[in-house]
Amino acid sequence: MKKKSLFSTVLFLCLFACGLLGMAFISPSDNDPNPKDKQAIKSMCGCYEISFDFAETFASDTNYQFHDNYTASALEWVELVEETPTFVSMQHLLIANDTMIIKHWRQDWSYENTDFYMYDKDNQWKFVKKPKSEVAGQWTQKVFQVDDSPRYEGSASWVHVDGRQYWENTTDSPLPRREYTKRKDYNVMTRTNRHEITNEGWLHEQDNDKVLRQDNKADFKIASEKGINIYKKVDDSRCKSAQGWWKENKDFWAVARAEWNAVFAKNKDLKLKGVVDKKPLFMHLFPLEKTQTDKIKPIISEFVEKR
Template sequence: MASLFSSGISLLLFGGAVFSLFGAEGPPGKSLHAGPEPERTPFEADRKAILSMAGDWRVAYRFEEIFSLKPGYSVHPPYKIAGFEKVVVLEDEGGHIALQHLLIDGKGAVTKHWRQDWDYQRRSFWEYVGKDRWKSVDLAPGEVEGSWIQTVWNVDDAPRYAGYGRWRHREGFSEWVSHPLWRPLPRRELSRRSDYDLQRSVMHQLVGGGGWILEEENDKVRRSETGEEVLARELGVISYRKGSGADFTAAESFLQKRSPFWKIVRTAWNRIFEQNREVGYKGKGDGKELAQDLFAAAERFSLGKETEERARGEILELIAKHCFFVARDGSETDSSGRAEH
């Protein structure tokens, strides 16, 4: 199945898919690939596909605006970058799987990157609603049945975006397709673009042939008081292939040292999510500042010298410094759940 990657990428970025503007209004789980729709597959086959994304990977990113949807708009140049990532299974509880991505540079330096969680038949998720805010939304019973919610988390373990869809399995590869979802600006454009506010995306994850790819269909949307304006359609491919060239053992050492701290961060966020129906950053730079504060705290943390309870309290204070929360009853709260006056 090695040809899956090369043929899929060329089709996506240079072939007929460019002109069809596929999928943005399609039903969840509908494949962009030819062939008859297969029968829904067992739960364990879905789990196998998700868990196979863990490993040591040579990663290539390519994003290209392929169609202007606004008169007078000029598409931007393609974005290309490559590197190495280790993806590890942080949690596996059957219907809940957490995969942590770690970046590795040529000198062996390791950086905590994004995390993807997969939850089977979960009834709610954190939806991006714009302006650095996320709201908990419920799914209808028909959307829940047989579906997996994928939640992508920022480097500070705050929400980034989430989508639901169903896995389909064919001979040699598996594919998951999300419903149309909202996302904040990608980091590669956050500091360079101010002409649009968010992306409306359909995500495709294909696993097979000893690797996997993430395909993105992104509409770049500007919101105003008069409505929404779509500037352009962008297609993106992130490919994960087996390969050498990085010290992946450095990632293992990093994880062994840092995972206790970041586990406490996740439990702190879970406490916030349980108590609130909306979360967000207070200001434009608070997401970056919170990540910097947590990364610095991770460097100082030692489980032998500091209790988990004290560390959790410090983490909640850092989160509250940069984030706001709206409780389930509609009142604004601090990170402990107390109402603010």
């Protein structure tokens, strides 16, 4: 009886210990993002002094005339628009002369996203469906124009190592706003974007190739450039005017985003007109009153090429 009792006791202790060990090694669902990822993404919200610096660095053609460096600075508010466990949307708002607010770019982050609109050339995007295995553990950054039309997107993993936190991806995009009305010698920018969280805010570092892309021809690289955009965190009170502007106008732009989401939901290649009635899209939307949401859909529809 004693041997049987001892065996039962040992078996019970073993099962109990194994149960505890099993519990200790239970890991979160494979579909759950690393909490550090969202923390890094959301830390880009807030009020920032920004410096923009770009310089062309290389051209294979020895006769190429390098363009002047581009330098600018601004005060910008980054608003958290929407958040779910696997999605973060942030709107950038430029502040000019303390009170003038200019709706700037928007960035959306989606975890393990599989649906992509990849920029091709000349205001055209190709819809690409990627397998889940290709984006496992990754976040897609989708960047939008000031009028919420698409710019570019790419997927990669956030890296948290040796005290550094950064995300890096290479993808194609339209020409940057600083050049799209000035340059005709290239039509695609292949961008390597690195977003890194720093002690003072965050850094958007770029290594870009300016590419001429034509049908049935190999891409031709016109020049390379280096870009460094430094976001230095300042007190949120300095961006109070932008915070107030967003509260007054957020419902209008929520309608615009919804209309674009309906376009994207078709999962088809997309081509947009550059101008309608001699004006780009933002010049049609920006003058509207915040109550004129009924005009958003027909305006956007005019810019989407029918296929």
